[in-house]
Amino acid sequence: MPGADIMLEVRNLRKIYPNTSAGLSGGLQQADFALEKGAFFTLLGPSGCGKTTTLRCIAGLERPDHGTIRVGDDVMFDGESHTEVQVNLRQFGMVFQSYAIWPHMTVFENVAFPLRVAKDRRFVAAEITSMVERALDTVSLAGFGKRSATRLSGGQQQRVALARAIVRQPRLLLLDEPLSNLDAKLREEMRNELRRLQQQIGVTTVYVTHDQTEALELSDRIAVMRDGRIVQIGSPRDIYFSPCNAFVAQFVGSTNWLYGTLLEVMPGGLAKVGLRDGGEIVCLTQQTETARQDIRISVRPEAVSLAAPHCQPPPKTNRLHGKVVLAGFMGNITRFQIDVGGTLVQVYGDPTAAYAVGDEVAVDFLFSSARAFD
Amino acid sequence: MVGTAEPRAAIEPVGMPRVVMPGAEPPQPGTPAPRIAASRYWRRSGTATLGIVVTVIVAALVLPPVWTLLHTSFAPEETGSSAGGVTLGNYVLLLRSRDPMGLLLNSLVFSFVAMAVSLAVGGVLAWLVERTDAPFRSLAYVTAIISLATPFILYVTAWIFLLGRAGPLNDIYRQFTGTMGSPFNINSLPGMILVEAFLWSPLVFLLMSATFRTANAEMEEAARISGATVFESIRFVSLKLARPAILALAMFVFILNLEAFEVPALIGIPGRVDVLTTEIFRSVKEFPPRIGYASAFSVVMLLVISVLLYFYGRISRQAERYASITGKGYRPRPLRLGRGRWLAGAIIVVNFVIVLLAPLLAVVWIAIMPFIRPMRWDALHTATFKHFLDVTSSAYYLSLVGNTLIVAAGVATAAMMLTLVAGWLAARRRSCGRIIDQLIVVPLIFPGIVLGVALLELALRSPIPVYGTLWLIGLAFLIHYMPFGMRYTYAGVLQIHPELEQAAHVAGASIRQNIIRIVLPLLMPALSSAWLFIFLLASKEMSLPLLLAGASSQTIAVAMFNLWANGQGSDVAVLGLLWTALMTGFATIFYILSRRHSSAAFGN
Numbered sequence: 001m002p003g004a005d006i007m008l009e010v011r012n013l014r015k016i017y018p019n020t021s022a023g024l025s026g027g028l029q030q031a032d033f034a035l036e037k038g039a040f041f042t043l044l045g046p047s048g049c050g051k052t053t054t055l056r057c058i059a060g061l062e063r064p065d066h067g068t069i070r071v072g073d074d075v076m077f078d079g080e081s082h083t084e085v086q087v088n089l090r091q092f093g094m095v096f097q098s099y100a101i102w103p104h105m106t107v108f109e110n111v112a113f114p115l116r117v118a119k120d121r122r123f124v125a126a127e128i129t130s131m132v133e134r135a136l137d138t139v140s141l142a143g144f145g146k147r148s149a150t151r152l153s154g155g156q157q158q159r160v161a162l163a164r165a166i167v168r169q170p171r172l173l174l175l176d177e178p179l180s181n182l183d184a185k186l187r188e189e190m191r192n193e194l195r196r197l198q199q200q201i202g203v204t205t206v207y208v209t210h211d212q213t214e215a216l217e218l219s220d221r222i223a224v225m226r227d228g229r230i231v232q233i234g235s236p237r238d239i240y241f242s243p244c245n246a247f248v249a250q251f252v253g254s255t256n257w258l259y260g261t262l263l264e265v266m267p268g269g270l271a272k273v274g275l276r277d278g279g280e281i282v283c284l285t286q287q288t289e290t291a292r293q294d295i296r297i298s299v300r301p302e303a304v305s306l307a308a309p310h311c312q313p314p315p316k317t318n319r320l321h322g323k324v325v326l327a328g329f330m331g332n333i334t335r336f337q338i339d340v341g342g343t344l345v346q347v348y349g350d351p352t353a354a355y356a357v358g359d360e361v362a363v364d365f366l367f368s369s370a371r372a373f374d
Numbered sequence: 375m376v377g378t379a380e381p382r383a384a385i386e387p388v389g390m391p392r393v394v395m396p397g398a399e400p401p402q403p404g405t406p407a408p409r410i411a412a413s414r415y416w417r418r419s420g421t422a423t424l425g426i427v428v429t430v431i432v433a434a435l436v437l438p439p440v441w442t443l444l445h446t447s448f449a450p451e452e453t454g455s456s457a458g459g460v461t462l463g464n465y466v467l468l469l470r471s472r473d474p475m476g477l478l479l480n481s482l483v484f485s486f487v488a489m490a491v492s493l494a495v496g497g498v499l500a501w502l503v504e505r506t507d508a509p510f511r512s513l514a515y516v517t518a519i520i521s522l523a524t525p526f527i528l529y530v531t532a533w534i535f536l537l538g539r540a541g542p543l544n545d546i547y548r549q550f551t552g553t554m555g556s557p558f559n560i561n562s563l564p565g566m567i568l569v570e571a572f573l574w575s576p577l578v579f580l581l582m583s584a585t586f587r588t589a590n591a592e593m594e595e596a597a598r599i600s601g602a603t604v605f606e607s608i609r610f611v612s613l614k615l616a617r618p619a620i621l622a623l624a625m626f627v628f629i630l631n632l633e634a635f636e637v638p639a640l641i642g643i644p645g646r647v648d649v650l651t652t653e654i655f656r657s658v659k660e661f662p663p664r665i666g667y668a669s670a671f672s673v674v675m676l677l678v679i680s681v682l683l684y685f686y687g688r689i690s691r692q693a694e695r696y697a698s699i700t701g702k703g704y705r706p707r708p709l710r711l712g713r714g715r716w717l718a719g720a721i722i723v724v725n726f727v728i729v730l731l732a733p734l735l736a737v738v739w740i741a742i743m744p745f746i747r748p749m750r751w752d753a754l755h756t757a758t759f760k761h762f763l764d765v766t767s768s769a770y771y772l773s774l775v776g777n778t779l780i781v782a783a784g785v786a787t788a789a790m791m792l793t794l795v796a797g798w799l800a801a802r803r804r805s806c807g808r809i810i811d812q813l814i815v816v817p818l819i820f821p822g823i824v825l826g827v828a829l830l831e832l833a834l835r836s837p838i839p840v841y842g843t844l845w846l847i848g849l850a851f852l853i854h855y856m857p858f859g860m861r862y863t864y865a866g867v868l869q870i871h872p873e874l875e876q877a878a879h880v881a882g883a884s885i886r887q888n889i890i891r892i893v894l895p896l897l898m899p900a901l902s903s904a905w906l907f908i909f910l911l912a913s914k915e916m917s918l919p920l921l922l923a924g925a926s927s928q929t930i931a932v933a934m935f936n937l938w939a940n941g942q943g944s945d946v947a948v949l950g951l952l953w954t955a956l957m958t959g960f961a962t963i964f965y966i967l968s969r970r971h972s973s974a975a976f977g978n
Binding site (some may be wrong): 091098103113118119145176 | 599602617
């Protein structure tokens with residue numbers, strides 16, 4: 001049911017590539033989601049998870065096996081009724097991984113191209129000039145119009161591709177790993193710029209990446225994908241703090257794994273767990289009944305704090321004991337590795353914390369910061 | 375070949391830390407550390423010697439023909455040797471000869487129209503095969519590969535039969551109209567153009583399909599997303615991007631046509647349609663030979679082709695700038711032609727019939743008939759394998775096969791060994807790299823017939839009796855095909871990341887060890903493609919050995935030309951068929967190798 005403010009709705013989408021040698025490979029098994037107008041939505045996952053396939057289906061570059069794609073009130077693709085809007089009539093903007101800047105045109109002509117080939121209306125020269133200049137201005141490339149497209153740095157090519165994608169005020173902006181070809185510093189800069197630009201023009205955006213930092217920082221909503229399926233959809237906070245399974249917990253952010261046996265389910269979604277390496281802790285669980293089973297517990301390195309071994313633990317806090325194996329001062333944090341009964345635990349500690357290798361320490365983390373998975 | 379292998383710059387990984395890990399083991403405590411011999415810079419560079427040696431070899435191969443040609447063209451006709459001083463007599467003679475402008479005009483019209491036809495046929499075919507869902511796409515490849523293996527003379531023979539007075543087309547016309555006329559006259563300029571165009575359209579197809587295949591599909595997709603229709607994205611993006619490549623290819627085919635000898639000789643001479651190459655051939659072969667006159671003509675041709683090659687070089691450099699490397703391994707979604715699919719399929723099939731099936735059938739017909747006669751059902755009962763038996767049991771023909779295989783394989787090997795080192799020196803900008811790069815492409819300006827004339831003069835003056843030996847033919851082939859090998863090795867070396875070689879040096883390899891153990895294995899796919907390509911070309915080349923072969927050093931192509939001139943068409947057909955079958959095997963290997971090579975280099 002497309003509501004008034006739903007901009008993109010994808011239902012039951014499937015696209016499988018038949019592979020002659022090894023059965024089915026890659027592709028997309030199933031995708032369902034709906035985006036509100038103006039949302040910044042990220043498809044996040046390891047390579048081969050189907051994120052780019054999803055994006056290319058939305059763009060109209062691939063024909064899905066079945067499913068529906070709706071943009072606003074218009075059906076772009078419907079497998080039931082065999083309807084498909086041609087890719088050039090969808091009025092989307094897209095930035096490709098290689099940028100695909102046409103080398104035989106100037107920067108201006110590259111950006112003006114969507115206006116020149118527009119089917120629904122004719123743009124006069126003055127209009128084209130002002131729209132292109134506005135787009136170039138938006139990506140901070142004012143004055144670059146006459147430049148040959150072959151004489152641009154990677155970052156500039158990226159901006160031209162972006163200007164070309166937004167010049168027509170597209171209904172959707174599709175970004176296929178646009179930052180992956182830039183170096184680290186530029187990548188960070190463009191990340192901020194991209195977010196600012198998207199909020200400025202308010203275009204609904206679908207972003208594909210395998211980089212979880214990008215996804216967390218840029219998105220309103222993230223879909224984590226694996227093996228052609230969406231595993232979890234939610235806000236960056238949901239995804240990071242309440243991962244629905246071990247894969248998401250591991251893929252988004254880094255985490256420590258503790259292994260143990262579920263001893264008792266307690267009220268408030270908590271459970272008591274006996275660790276394999278000795279000791280008992282309390283953690284969050286989705287389990288409602290006590291069944292003695294092996295589980296693993298995820299604890300984020302920044303959720304752990306170190307303390308002197310004999311001080312009083314704070315309330316609702318698990319305490320384990322260990323020995324410092326590695327202490328790396330990184331400026332903003334100090335990264336410790338603590339040997340807790342044979343398991344190595346990563347801790348991002350206060351940079352002023354002065355524990356040396358070999359020190360005995362107490363390892364504390366809140367009940368609510370530990371999460372049990374099957 | 376000149377048009378295919380475009381050197382691409384090695385791709386530098388972005389943001390990768392450059393850390394050199396010293397891989398050497400720490401010295402064992404007991405053994406004394408070996409003393410490291412420090413030598414001075416100017417003695418240290420082992421490439422200097424290598425560069426000078428290669429430069430001298432290449433110069434010795436390339437410069438004498440040029441010098442001889444120039445020298446003879448300015449020498450007085452009567453003496454024909456170096457004694458008589460300098461004269462412009464040969465050039466005056468050239469202007470006064472019968473209709474020099476007509477010759478030039480014939481050459482240009484013939485080359486240009488044939489180029490346009492083969493470009494249109496090959497280009498459309500390549501686009502249909504690489505970018506659409508037309509049926510029978512692999513048939514186009516089969517056609518191209520077998521055509522690549524067919525000796526030109528066999529091909530031309532087939533077309534002379536097909537379109538000749540007794541050929542099936544005129545025969546059918548007569549049967550339908552009941553008249554005695556023959557509307558198709560093969561021995562005319564249009565006839566020559568048609569056959570020449572068919573001759574090169576398979577090569578155009580292979581080169582163009584490589585262009586379409588390696589083009590970045592995201593470029594077209596970006597146009598489609600921007601709102602362009604299929605037609606608009608082809609017009610504004612695909613064609614514009616391919617334009618430098620197409621222009622360069624057009625120039626290349628034009629030069630090939632200008633240098634062509636087989637078609638003008640076999641079709642043009644009987645029809646009294648002369649072009650530059652046949653005029654040169656004629657003045658050498660008539661009695662007494664007018665070598666000075668032929669040399670003057672050759673110099674004119676060299677100048678024309680040099681100018682063309684200069685522009686070709688500029689255009690193909692632009693094509694390289696446009697060549698884009700794909701970001702991802704996505705195959706572009708082929709264009710759905712809908713009902714047009716079957717029209718496209720029909721085009722592919724018609725091309726197969728015209729370019730391959732019809733000539734092949736004609737040759738088979740000639741081969742099994744006791745004498746050349748029209749293609750009719752009622753003539754079929756006279757079919758005989760007599761010619762096959764004659765040819766296969768003849769020691770003479772067997773020696774021809776031996777000669778050709780030895781020369782072709784020897785030349786391919788020699789050319790690859792030389793161009794491996796030359797290409798490496800040039801691509802890595804080592805000592806003498808630039809000079810070698812410039813020198814080694816000089817033979818490109820020689821049409822086969824012109825190089826033949828030059829080497830003929832050299833051989834006649836040479837103190838060592840090389841005239842009429844296989845060695846001379848081998849030398850001619852080596853000079854002729856060196857630039858082709860260079861294209862492959864130069865482009866290949868550019869694709870090897872320099873750090874692979876630097877790592878070898880850091881690990882202690884000498885220059886020789888680096889070339890043998892690092893460069894050679896990495897270049898193996900490119901080298902084997904180039905080897906087979908030169909082998910195939912050399913084994914069917916006719917114009918060079920025609921001028922240089924002696925009684926005991928004939929190659930298949932020359933023998934076929936002589937048989938044809940003697941009216942032994944059936945033997946030509948049988949010999950040609952057997953040879954084509956053998957060469958198709960080689961051509962298939964060549965194609966598979968080059969395809970794998972290009973996908974390893976450009977795809978992921």
